[in-house]
Amino acid sequence: MKIATPTQLSRIKQTLKEQIESGVMQTRQKLPSERELSELFSTTRITIKEALVALETEGKIYREERRGWFVSPERIRYNPLSRSHFHQMIRDQNRIAETKLVKVRSEMAAGEYSHALKLSEITQIHIIERLRYIDGRAVLFVENCLKARLFHGILDETLTLSLTTLYKEKYGYETHRSHFDVIPTAAPSHVAKALNLTEGQPVLKICRVNYKQDGEIMDCEFEYWRPDAVMLTIDSAG
Missing domain, CATH: 3.40.1410.10 (Chorismate lyase-like)
Structure with a gap:
């Protein structure tokens, strides 16, 4: 897999964000694993991790040790x-x-x-x-x-x-x-x-x-x- 460009990284982040904000992924719902997301977007796990960390910074998702990523409730x-x-x-x-x-x-x-x-x-x-x-x-x-x-x-x-x-x-x-x-x-x-x-x-x-x-x-x-x-x-x- 090729390393994603900044534009591709932004697109991955925006796609996940839209899934959350539209209600496709519900509050407290577990996201697919980083491996599954990398396959879905045909990119590296490093790129997926960057997109997830960016969404975490915005408060859209959170992670738990050894459990994965989840959709954040309203602040x-x-x-x-x-x-x-x-x-x-x-x-x-x-x-x-x-x-x-x-x-x-x-x-x-x-x-x-x-x-x-x-x-x-x-x-x-x-x-x-x-x-x-x-x-x-x-x-x-x-x-x-x-x-x-x-x-x-x-x-x-x-x-x-x-x-x-x-x-x-x-x-x-x-x-x-x-x-x-x-x-x-x-x-x-x-x-x-x-x-x-x-x-x-x-x-x-x-x-x-x-x-x-x-x-x-x-x-x-x-x-x-x-x-x-x-x-x-x-x-x-x-």
Whole structure:
């Protein structure tokens, strides 16, 4: 087989895109294998892979480790400025949300945890790892990092529910303001495993630092999103 020209590559990508947008291939449907597609389009698997990666970048398809490529559901609209918690945000868009607790640990803050919390002394933190699903698909891995001295007994609570609500009802803390850093990056191994990705595959990382009423930083969270699953919508009225 000959190597495809840029025009041929564009044609392959456009054909697959039209199949998706016209409804011939349905949401969550598995695409033919790369080998089958290469035979169908009479081209190399390298060319097919380039076309698929381009469609993945556009959010039209997604891949799962050892399973192949699938048609992406509609992206969730996410306004970071909104005070709505994850489950409410998903319900408001007529989708089904689920949260599973992955792991909880306590340690002395270091590295990016210490940096995000702006710590200048040795400080114990709690790290709560959770995996979040939309319509049964794992799309978001979250690490919540809390200053331990502010949240006595929190690890005994039900941690699959809204931490924002728990902060308010148990401790009287409300988020006065938040700072966000949005970084396209590569999935670290523990995130890739949770989201069924290949290590190093692209993810959208959002670091959020939360300040309570008196201006003190109380926690930070690192969100790792499957990029095909989310669209950031910044609305100051949200």
